[in-house]
Every structure is written in structure tokens, then in C-alpha cells.
Amino acid sequence: KAGVTQTPRYLIKTRGQQVTLSCSPISGHRSVSWYQQTPGQGLQFLFEYFSETQRNKGNFPGRFSGRQFSNSRSEMNVSTLELGDSALYLCASSLAEDLGYTFGSGTRLTVV
């Protein structure tokens, strides 16, 4: 079965711009989580959506937002980009908490 698909794989944006990243979870998975990975910081939780509702939110500024559609696909948006937003953004889907998350390959965002 298809895995978690994230698009685009790579993105270069300028400071002050906004960006939208997309994630298609594994078919049947209703939970989608987003993480930011930066060198030396591991994976930082951004938010989790379940059945179109944000269920959990991490400690990121309001410039980071997300949503989930009825088909479980999810998007995250970052407005007013800063240089520090350069990172690998990972999306993960799961069927249930105790079955582990399946991650996509990520979107590498570079802000210049």
C-alpha cells in the first residue's frame, strides 16, 4: 500500500513569504501529525489532526498553522517566513497510537 506522501520534497522561499506543505496519509489513517526537524534539535512536534480537528498543538508561534480535509489529507502553512524556519518538515500518520507512526520523506524547506 502507498506510504505517507509529502509534497513538495524541496522548497526554497524568501524571508517574509508564506508556504504551504501537503501531506497525504496512508489510506485509512485518520491521524496526521507534523514535526519539524532541525540539526541538533531532533523532531519538534507542531500539531496533530484527527478527523479534521486539531487534537494537539506544539509550542510554535501562530505563524505555523495547519488543517485536515475530509479525506484525511493535511496541509501546514507557515506565514511570514524567517531564516530559522529552514528545516525538514515531516508528516506522520497513524491508525492508532499504539501502532506507531508512519512518516513521509519530508519537505526540506530553505528560507533565504
Added chain:
Amino acid sequence: DQQVKQNSPSLSVQEGRISILNCDYTNSMFDYFLWYKKYPAEGPTFLISISSIKDKNEDGRFTVFLNKSAKHLSLHIVPSQPGDSAVYFCAASEFNTPLVFGKGTRLSVIA
């Protein structure tokens, strides 16, 4: 405040020997623990998990040990193979809360 800590940023092991990756946590409410493996330019891949009601879980060459009193878990890989070279992340969660990850340990298995 880092709730999940992997204090060794890197580890080198000879092929065929045992690799032991360690992880400490501070939140006593965590009841589920996972290990993920990550290659460059790929997302993390789920490796093995353990619930707080167990102290050991084994899957082939991979064994995870949980010591709740010490708030410590470890991943043992026996025997280590060059293909195991990757970054390993420890993660923990409470029911219905997001996974909290450590910063990762880079394992290098030398042939």
C-alpha cells in the same frame, strides 16, 4: 525542558558486535515508548516499541529494554550490520498525546 534525552550524539560499533543505544525520560506519565531509525533524506522508520507494562520487547536482532524505576530505555542491536548505520530516535508518549522525540543518536557500524 527536554522530556526525552539521548545523551550520546554518536556511537561507533564494529560489525557483528552489539550496539546499545540509550534513552532517558523525565515524564513518569509516559506509557508507550518507540524507537525510530532515520536515513539521510528519508523520514524516520518505525523500528520497535514497548508499552510501560513490559520491561522487554524483542523483534529479530532488535531488543528494547525498559527500566521504569530509572526512567531509562535502551535499544540493543545484535549483531550489528553496516546497514544499521543511521540516526536512531527514541520517542515516548502518553495516551492521546503526541510523540515526544529525543535528539537522536548517530550509529556507525564499521565493517
